[in-house]
Amino acid sequence: MKRSIHIAVVFFALLLGAQDIFAQRDSVAKAIVLAQDQNVNAEVRVKKALEIIDNAITNPESANDPFAWYVRGYVYKEWYKTFETQNKKSKTRLNAVAFLKKALELDTSKGKPFSVTQSFHYFGQIATVTLDFDPQIIRQILKYLGSTFYNDAGSMLDAANYPVAIENYEKFKECILIAEPKYNIKLREVEFKNALATVYEKIFRTDIKANSQYFGMTEDLYKQVLTLDTNNWGGNYNLSMLYYNYGVDLINAMSVTEDIVVIENITDESTLLFKKALPYALKANALNPKKREVLVCLMGIYFSLYEQETSDEFKAKIELLDSGK
Amino acid sequence: MRKYLIILITFFCISADWVRMPIGPDPNNSNAKIKATFIYNFTKYIDWPEKYKEGNFVIGVLGTSSFYNDLTALLSTKSVGKQTFEIKSYSNSESITGVCHILFITADNSAMLPSVIKQMKGKSTLIVTEKSGMAKQGSGINFVVENNKQRFELNKSNIEKYNLKVSSTLASLAIAIE
Numbered sequence: 001m002k003r004s005i006h007i008a009v010v011f012f013a014l015l016l017g018a019q020d021i022f023a024q025r026d027s028v029a030k031a032i033v034l035a036q037d038q039n040v041n042a043e044v045r046v047k048k049a050l051e052i053i054d055n056a057i058t059n060p061e062s063a064n065d066p067f068a069w070y071v072r073g074y075v076y077k078e079w080y081k082t083f084e085t086q087n088k089k090s091k092t093r094l095n096a097v098a099f100l101k102k103a104l105e106l107d108t109s110k111g112k113p114f115s116v117t118q119s120f121h122y123f124g125q126i127a128t129v130t131l132d133f134d135p136q137i138i139r140q141i142l143k144y145l146g147s148t149f150y151n152d153a154g155s156m157l158d159a160a161n162y163p164v165a166i167e168n169y170e171k172f173k174e175c176i177l178i179a180e181p182k183y184n185i186k187l188r189e190v191e192f193k194n195a196l197a198t199v200y201e202k203i204f205r206t207d208i209k210a211n212s213q214y215f216g217m218t219e220d221l222y223k224q225v226l227t228l229d230t231n232n233w234g235g236n237y238n239l240s241m242l243y244y245n246y247g248v249d250l251i252n253a254m255s256v257t258e259d260i261v262v263i264e265n266i267t268d269e270s271t272l273l274f275k276k277a278l279p280y281a282l283k284a285n286a287l288n289p290k291k292r293e294v295l296v297c298l299m300g301i302y303f304s305l306y307e308q309e310t311s312d313e314f315k316a317k318i319e320l321l322d323s324g325k
Numbered sequence: 326m327r328k329y330l331i332i333l334i335t336f337f338c339i340s341a342d343w344v345r346m347p348i349g350p351d352p353n354n355s356n357a358k359i360k361a362t363f364i365y366n367f368t369k370y371i372d373w374p375e376k377y378k379e380g381n382f383v384i385g386v387l388g389t390s391s392f393y394n395d396l397t398a399l400l401s402t403k404s405v406g407k408q409t410f411e412i413k414s415y416s417n418s419e420s421i422t423g424v425c426h427i428l429f430i431t432a433d434n435s436a437m438l439p440s441v442i443k444q445m446k447g448k449s450t451l452i453v454t455e456k457s458g459m460a461k462q463g464s465g466i467n468f469v470v471e472n473n474k475q476r477f478e479l480n481k482s483n484i485e486k487y488n489l490k491v492s493s494t495l496a497s498l499a500i501a502i503e
Binding site for chain 1: 354
């Protein structure tokens with residue numbers, strides 16, 4: 001009796017459809033009630049609920065029933081929460097997103113929540129539950145899943161795992177923009193692209209010849225950041241450092257016994273890189289004149305461009321900054 | 326609330342990560358290396374008389390300069406033909422005794438060029454300078470900066486005065502001074 005009372009106050013979503021789909025909904029309702037039943041061990045209830053909903057969904061009447069897809073998405077989300085939160089590549093989580101999206105796509109209520117009461121056999125008793133279909137709840141679940149994708153994207157941002165980070169970030173975007181269509185994604189785009197660019201740059205700098213393709217990938221990402229936000233300090237500074245470091249790297253990698261024709265080509269290329277670095281370093285300096293690293297960068301760029309007087313001016317600024325005056 | 330805290334912490338970690346960037350290597354060494362590489366090439370594209378093709382290949386630096394250390398670090402383990410490089414430091418023109426294949430006069434010591442020219446008379450020494458106008462005043466090769474790039478002027482007659490032969494390849498890459 002106690003269990004029946006508990007079940008009776010569980011709220012879930014349901015789209016009012018044709019009456020003939022109610023029988024099919026018995027299994028669907030049972031799945032979600034079971035998934036929520038705190039009297040049953042978490043692992044047992046999630047496994048059983050998943051089994052029930054996976055069977056129920058094979059019913060032809062479930063194919064276009066948004067409630068069935070919502071319940072499936074919900075149960076898959078619960079499975080992810082119970083068993084797979086450490087799995088950055090969780091297929092269950094991806095499935096949960098896909099099912100919840102399908103529920104929203106099939107929803108013909110135009111976003112209006114509504115309820116339906118369903119009775120079915122549950123642990124030898126007749127259970128009666130009130131089920132609510134509320135697209136807003138689906139969006140909240142997508143927002144939750146989106147946040148897990150974003151966190152996993154951040155934790156996977158390293159040389160070995162960045163492809164997973166990208167996949168997770170793209171999923172975050174997909175979820176959050178469904179959950180909150182007016183979400184300010186630009187801020188996150190700038191953060192993620194800057195972070196990913198530093199990963200690419202680290203890979204590039206471990207071996208500038210073997211990993212040369214990462215130079216262009218890094219450059220492209222920083223430029224994307226600056227397209228989104230021209231005044232992004234990190235984007236400007238990092239892009240200037242990318243060019244500057246590469247220019248110096250080219251010279252450092254050159255053998256002192258290299259032929260003069262080769263030297264000409266290398267110095268042409270490095271000079272071009274120093275020239276490319278300059279406007280971004282100047283912009284970073286204009287955005288934050290007290291940043292020591294930018295002053296050091298400008299001192300180096302001007303020195304490399306053989307503009308000794310200007311280089312010395314930045315050297316003096318660094319010394320002034322260091323003196324605390 | 327806990328969930329949002331986790332999200333915020335992650336955002337912070339990512340933001341903190343991308344501002345960390347290693348400072349680039351010291352550009353002083355890069356510019357010195359370019360000059361050293363040019364000097365190495367002068368040994369390939371300039372021909373010294375036979376009697377200068379024995380013993381060490383001496384490169385002298387006139388005046389106190391970090392470039393002496395740079396040259397030592399970059400060339401002392403290298404050789405030209407069978408000759409090992411020997412980098413010497415001279416305090417003034419009078420101290421340049423014995424064979425000196427290449428003499429580099431730093432910009433700060435350019436005023437010593439006339440006395441060096443007197444001192445080097447009759448010897449086969451390539452005089453290399455790094456100050457505007459020096460190639461017209463007697464040096465064979467003068468490093469200059471053109472369009473933010475290290476280049477060199479070459480005064481063929483000044484080089485040939487010392488019984489040295491310049492290859493056409495080197496001359497074609499230089500800014501010719503007459």
